[in-house]
């Protein structure tokens with residue numbers, strides 16, 4: 357419909373970005389296509405290696421594979437239209453590769469890859485068909501992103517183009533809506549990027565797509581004071597604070613959101629003789645941070661600090677909204693989260709002194725949420741005349757006299773006071789559903805835990821936490837169809853009911869072949885067993901919570917989806933479903949067995965791999981994964997140290 361926008365082309369630059377030292381990695385080239393007005397309309401940064409099988413001209417007609425890279429100074433041509441674009445890179449005498457793109461309003465994708473080559477003796481030693489040219493074209497590569505964004509994939513991925521295998525690496529591409537000649541906002545590749553090509557469906561060589569620090573400026577030091585009812589200053593603090601949150605994207609990948617407590621943030625809170633709280637509201641209430649200080653007189657302090665008379669921050673509570681701007685592609689888009697850590701020993705000081713620590717300190721609220729503080733000076737109690745008492749320096753500052761602000765000090769004292777989960781991890785349950793012919797049509801393994809925040813009769817915040825139990829006390833029902841599979845778990849004697857709806861997304865435009873949990877419904881009752889001190893008015897009230905348009909456990913049809921790390925699925929502000937050790941295949945089961953597993957990205961992080969006893973096959977895959985990971989890491993390090 358829209359031919360309006362421009363035609364063609366002609367091309368320009370091909371600038372060498374940087375030559376990788378790693379001999380196995382191809383050079384990375386930066387290629388651009390410009391339109392008739394000389395505006396850059398397509399950008400591609402990529403390294404490619406071609407692996408081409410051919411037959412040797414010997415008595416046995418031996419098969420061989422020639423490998424050659426895409427030169428970073430290849431010639432570029434291309435076309436940019438409103439909904440279709442292409443780029444052709446040519447080099448040598450008759451070598452080329454073309455990537456075609458298409459788009460609609462919501463997505464762009466690579467629609468075809470074509471490569472041409474000449475069987476010459478330099479690249480194909482002893483080849484049989486000297487001088488012949490060949491053209492191979494292949495299925496679409498799973499490159500896709502929103503129009504107006506760029507697609508980024510640092511991971512090396514093999515793509516089958518006819519009988520040629522092309523390894524893409526360090527890829528960033530934007531074929532549409534290029535502004536000012538630069539890449540727009542990035543969409544990272546999904547871990548399942550390579551799944552359209554069976555040859556590359558090995559466990560992805562996992563490197564972090566975005567290593568290195570996120571360019572968030574250093575937080576600024578703010579001045580927070582609280583006054584009592586008579587207008588006297590009763591609490592004083594200077595501090596710079598930064599918030600870091602790991603979150604899961606709809607692609608299954610983990611991303612990091614980092615933001616600062618901005619300059620001139622106003623403080624509110626309360627002062628007391630034994631407790632004081634500092635409350636910071638940022639971004640108009642999208643983020644709230646509360647730090648509770650207690651006087652440690654008489655407290656049994658596990659950290660071994662002199663506690664006879666002093667103070668510490670004992671509790672930190674972070675509330676934040678997962679906005680699209682700060683948490684792009686979050687599976688929990690639009691929901692607000694509360695993370696709380698109690699029994700902390702942060703900023704430990706002595707009575708009659710102010711606590712000072714320029715060094716950076718990290719306080720982990722949980723595995724995913726960390727607060728970082730620096731340039732701290734504070735006095736939460738017994739402030740006299742609006743002035744800090746004499747300074748007591750933290751240990752980290754004393755150790756690093758030359759450049760104190762550079763040091764990162766982990767609060768080791770805090771590591772010794774872990775907040776245990778009141779409930780043990782859930783048992784791994786095994787669910788199957790059968791179809792009308794009694795054939796198994798759905799299989800899942802997972803452990804499920806429920807967390808519900810509520811207010812006690814003492815107006816305190818509390819969390820009820822319980823597991824879906826093992827054994828016969830769970831009634832499993834459900835239904836399979838080609839498009840939708842539902843799984844219903846009834847437990848707690850019928851009081852709790854979880855329903856998960858899996859959706860098969862195939863058939864939409866032909867390029868989508870995913871499944872996922874799209875809807876979850878959870879019904880529970882605020883009974884005495886799980887909510888011991890619930891407000892009387894709430895007791896035994898049934899609650900129904902539903903969440904739609906989810907993209908949880910998103911996997912590729914024809915494979916099973918496995919994620920040991922699992923997911924915290926936020927159903928609303930108060931209700932979270934925590935799933936661990938997930939292995940699921942909701943459609944297309946053959947022979948009552950899981951197909952090859954697609955492993956979620958979080959599991960590919962070696963640090964989070966926990967020893968889990970599963971079947972031999974899976975254990976084997978784990979070993980492979982570790983091996984691949986090792987290789988990936990080594991390559992990455994070579995690159996980084998070039």
Ligand SMILES: *[C@@H]1O[C@H](CO)[C@@H](O)[C@H](O)[C@H]1NC(C)=O
Nearest residue numbers: 367368390391392393394395
């Ligand atoms: C486009 O850029 C090229 C090279 O930079 C230049 O030679 C040409 O005159 C420009 N054309 C227009 C229409 O600006």
Ligand SMILES: *[C@@H]1O[C@H](CO)[C@@H](O)[C@H](O)[C@H]1NC(C)=O
Nearest residue numbers: 412413414415416417418419
């Ligand atoms: C061809 O095959 C034979 C028997 O397998 C072997 O002895 C010979 O070395 C091969 N020749 C070449 C050139 O590979």
Ligand SMILES: *[C@@H]1O[C@H](CO)[C@@H](O)[C@H](O)[C@H]1NC(C)=O
Nearest residue numbers: 444450451452472473489490
């Ligand atoms: C690519 O190379 C092949 C083989 O040399 C040739 O036949 C084909 O025309 C080339 N394609 C383009 C778009 O240059």
Ligand SMILES: *[C@@H]1O[C@H](CO)[C@@H](O)[C@H](O)[C@H]1NC(C)=O
Nearest residue numbers: 407512513514521523556561
């Ligand atoms: C891609 O294929 C080549 C040749 O088949 C192989 O050497 C390489 O390890 C593969 N890379 C990945 C990432 O699978």
Ligand SMILES: *[C@@H]1O[C@H](CO)[C@@H](O)[C@H](O)[C@H]1NC(C)=O
Nearest residue numbers: 578579580581592593594742
């Ligand atoms: C902090 O603010 C208070 C009140 O505005 C002021 O009296 C004090 O001097 C400030 N302290 C610093 C170190 O800026």
Ligand SMILES: *[C@@H]1O[C@H](CO)[C@@H](O)[C@H](O)[C@H]1NC(C)=O
Nearest residue numbers: 584627628629630631737738
């Ligand atoms: C705090 O301490 C002062 C002096 O010891 C005392 O007068 C006051 O009542 C105390 N306030 C509270 C809320 O305990």
Ligand SMILES: *[C@@H]1O[C@H](CO)[C@@H](O)[C@H](O)[C@H]1NC(C)=O
Nearest residue numbers: 641642643644675676677692
């Ligand atoms: C932060 O606090 C304000 C005021 O209490 C509240 O309206 C807002 O919802 C809170 N924000 C979050 C993310 O919980």
Ligand SMILES: *[C@@H]1O[C@H](CO)[C@@H](O)[C@H](O)[C@H]1NC(C)=O
Nearest residue numbers: 678679680685688689690691
């Ligand atoms: C994310 O949530 C916000 C607010 O709920 C909504 O406006 C936006 O469309 C959502 N974005 C996506 C990609 O779902």
Ligand SMILES: *[C@@H]1O[C@H](CO)[C@@H](O)[C@H](O)[C@H]1NC(C)=O
Nearest residue numbers: 658698699700773774775776
């Ligand atoms: C944390 O504090 C609460 C209340 O102060 C106490 O009951 C609990 O035992 C403490 N937990 C640890 C691990 O110290």
Ligand SMILES: *[C@@H]1O[C@H](CO)[C@@H](O)[C@H](O)[C@H]1NC(C)=O
Nearest residue numbers: 600601602723724725726964
């Ligand atoms: C995010 O996750 C990584 C890997 O698990 C971990 O090293 C890092 O500390 C986490 N960041 C935060 C802010 O929790």
Ligand SMILES: *[C@@H]1O[C@H](CO)[C@@H](O)[C@H](O)[C@H]1NC(C)=O
Nearest residue numbers: 756758759760761762763764
């Ligand atoms: C401290 O940071 C400065 C700049 O921020 C840097 O130049 C210096 O090398 C760092 N020092 C150390 C010991 O890392």
Ligand SMILES: *[C@@H]1O[C@H](CO)[C@@H](O)[C@H](O)[C@H]1NC(C)=O
Nearest residue numbers: 460461462463864865866867
């Ligand atoms: C764009 O194409 C994708 C995949 O083909 C499809 O899922 C989506 O609905 C399309 N969007 C529009 C607005 O047509």
